[in-house]
Amino acid sequence: MMVRALGRSVAHRRWLVLGVWLILTIAGVVLGGQLFDRLATTGSLRPDAPSQLADRRLDQLQPEGPTVVAVVGGRDVYDQALVDDVTAVAAAIRAIDGVTEVEDLYSAPGGRIGADNRSSLIRVELDRGLPDDRRERVEDAVAAALHRIDAPQVLVGGEKLAERAFADQAVADAALGESVALVVLLGLLALLLGGVTAGAIPVAAALGTVAVTLLGLTGLSALTEVSEFAVNVVTLLGIGLAVDYALLIVARFREEREADHDAPVAELLARTMATAGRTVLIAGLAVGAAMAGLSAFAEPLLGAMALGGAVAVLVATGAGLTVVPALIAVAHRRIPAARRSRPGPGLLARLAAVAQARPAPVALAVTAGLLGLALPFLVAVNLENSDARALPAAAEARQLRETVQRDFSGGQADPIVVVTGADPDRDFLDAVNRLDGVLRVEARPDIAAGAAVLDVTPEGETAGPASRDVVRAIRAMDPPFPVLVGGAAAELVDYRDSVASRFPLALLVVLLPTAVLLFVLTGSLVVPLKALLMNALTLLATLGVLVVVFQWGVGDALLGFDSWGAIDVTTPVLLFVFVFGLSMDYEVFLLARIREESLAAPAAGTTGTTGTAGDRAVRAGLAKSGPVVTAAALGIGVVFLGFLLGDLIAVKEIGFAMAVALLLDVTVVRGLLLPAAMSLLGDWNWWAPPTLRRLHDRWFTGR
Incomplete structure (x- = not known):
């Protein structure tokens, strides 16, 4: 071999x-x-996604470079010393090579006063098309200048700065x-x-x-x-x-x-x-x-x-x-x-004995319990793109976003951007305005004839369910001219739709090779199917626990984060891969040893009952490989729990979820459900059509 x-x-x-x-x-x-x-900042959407097409068309109609935004607060906005300081800093920023425009309350149109009347907004636009390294240097220079403003609170951020904060964190x-x-x-x-x-x-x-x-x-x-x-x-x-x-x-x-x-x-x-x-x-x-x-x-x-x-x-x-x-x-x-004797059978072997004593009730109870844990994910999950809210509470980018949302946007969602291929008529504008969940519709000025850009403000949060419903409703309209819909809510809709549409293909790509590999290992078609179903239960239960902790915030203070009311939209996909892959690791570890024991002592007697040779093979396999699986799970569990020490919520989600998945997989799934199912199936565990059996014996066992 x-x-x-x-x-x-x-x-x-x-x-x-x-x-x-x-x-x-x-x-x-x-x-x-x-x-x-x-390392590159990688977008979450393909270039041909509808929202990306809308962004590129908007960039043609209303070109705009990257922006840096600052909130200056804690002092009377008309305090003369503050006015002079902000004006001087704004002038210095305008002189920075790579800066296109600076808008503040005092020296340019567009400045805004916060709802507390003690804060103002500064917006700095950079040149378009700056190479990433050059843009980052300009952003750093602008941020350093803004932080020189003498005020109790100066918060600086922006989309690109937030992306860098995510990457660095x-x-x-x-x-x-x-x-x-x-x-x-x-x-x-x-x-x-x-x-x-x-x-x-x-x-x-x-x-x-x-x-x-x-x-x-x-x-x-x-x-x-x-x-x-x-x-x-x-x-x-x-x-x-x-x-x-x-x-x-x-x-x-x-x-x-x-x-x-x-x-x-x-x-x-x-x-x-x-x-x-x-x-x-x-x-x-x-x-x-x-x-x-x-x-x-x-x-x-x-x-x-x-x-x-x-x-x-x-x-x-x-x-x-x-x-x-x-x-x-x-x-x-x-x-x-290796120690010759132990005080008793290992954890998995003890659990297997319990499961094989009453296989049907144990299998039913474990399956029901895992499905119960999965319910929060199945009925209440809120998947959103991580933004500055997913950064640590002390992160400047997050504080800036929350301050702008509260004091300068009235708590309202960011607009959905609608780009039309013609000047829209009154009927279209009225129809958009009457959609459920729409607060107001505003047309942007100075757009070239033959096109229009509409800012549609939805109810609720920027990418919440109401905003997503408005995106779908606008896209479902059938005006006599092209309509593109962009913005954060549209990007989330596109990502979720893309993942959902390609999930069957991804599932096939994962399941088919895995089933073949398990067939090579065991010579059975039943074992791969059972393994895939058990892995699915582990994944769903893990996602349910994740929703309770990270979306609902149960225990968030204990884990050192503030829940932002959602799960990162990429997390379930990554967990699908990680949980499936590592669960299959342990499945392979256990099945390989169980199959060895089964072949060493062929089943005899009535199958499917406690005490048969098949059951003894399962217990022997778990007794011999169980300590290794337990040790491996403890070891990798330490690795995943180590990521709870970080501050990025999306990383915490993965670390916490993988630790939960390992706990469930190595105890209730491999310790109880696996032996219970194998006891119920008996000799059917190793069933395969005669042709495939002969193929397996010839090519993979040498018999």
Whole structure:
């Protein structure tokens, strides 16, 4: 078998393998840092989305460069010293190369006074078409000048500044979460594996995976854009998968050595890789299929995350198959032996005994419980694009947005922008004005003849349900001229519609390869179907808990954030991939061992009842692989919980949700639902049509 030969070869060439990985890791540490200077801000929508077409047409009709906005407050707006100070700063900003226009209350039209009568708004427009690095330098110069205004409150922000705040916070959160998680992880693994050396092997594999993945993304950045959020994906997946795979291989090596003390380490690693290595390869391919499913959504941001995730999966799988056995070969004498006896069966084995005693009631209760947890997501989820509200409460960009919304917009939503291909008649304007949820319609002046731009102010929040209904209603109208609808609400509608329309394709891309891989592993068509259904239950239950905590705000103070009343619209898609991929990891770990036990002791007697050979195989498989799965879940759970230490709410959502998913998956799903379902199905667990069975036996088992 190829994987068996790989294990033997790595053992014989351990220093060469480690030398290559060390060089790649050092290169990743040294050169990977360049990636952070090349990261791009990736849009969430394709260029052909209707709202993007509207934005480009608006830019043709009413060209406008990037803007920086400031609120100056806390003093009487007509205090002469403040007037002189603001006027002088505005003049200095106008002299900055790259600034087109400055509007303030005193020296230019367009200045506005806040509702408290003690604040005013300053708007700075930059030149159009500035390269990103030049635009950022101009923004920084403008922001520095604005902060020199002598007032108790000076808040500076803008769309591009908010995007930069998101990106910077994402990178900072990733660095904090990763550093803390790795330290805690080393201590936890040393405790679980019985020594620092054994615990250091998964951590070393994780560090190498992250460094080499960053190196790979640095190379890719010369060919295509790499999103700043790819760093978070790399950290989460890279560490998680590397730890999972390393734990599985270390644990199996300890078993093989316990069974044959006198065998050479190369032979022990060959046996280890023939079983655990094959499992790692199949699990890595399954997670890779999930990454391909993410790219099937075809949105730029999701595609960028899929790219980062695919590289992380490839490197983590490679590390599991090469660097981990090489490290074992070098340090095997310092890896503690597997304990011969335990005080009792492990957690999963004990749960399995409960489930197999009454499989039908347990399966029904667990399924009902998971569906109950899923209800908040199914009936009440509010998915919105993260804006400045999703930044930490102390972030300047968030404070600016909230202040402008409260004091300068009267709490009303940002307008929906309607761009028409002709001068609209009175009937069209009246029809838009009469739509449910519309507060007012205003036509922008100075638009060239043959077109019009309407600002439609909806009820409720900027991208809330009422605003989205207005967008759909305007698009459903059938005037005798083209109509494009843009703005934040329209962008959200386009994103949600795009994801919904492509979800069946993404599901097929994920499920079909996964089903094939599970068939290769087990020779069954029933097992893949059951695994996919259980993963779906885990995902839905996780999303339900996420809505309760992050949308409804239950426990938000305990987790260190202020709920903004919504879930980031990309979070369910990312969780679909992450939860599915990592759940499939554990499914593969358990099923591989259960199938080994089943083949070693073929079922006899009446199937589907407690105490049959099939049930004993399930319990034996869970008893032997359960501790590894539990340890892996604890390890990766530490990684995900580390991201709760950050301040970006979207990152907290992912970290919290993945920790919840792991808890549910490793206890109620793998511990109760899996053995209960296998007991109910009996021999049907391993059913496949005769033709496929013969194909599997010939090509994948050698029988």
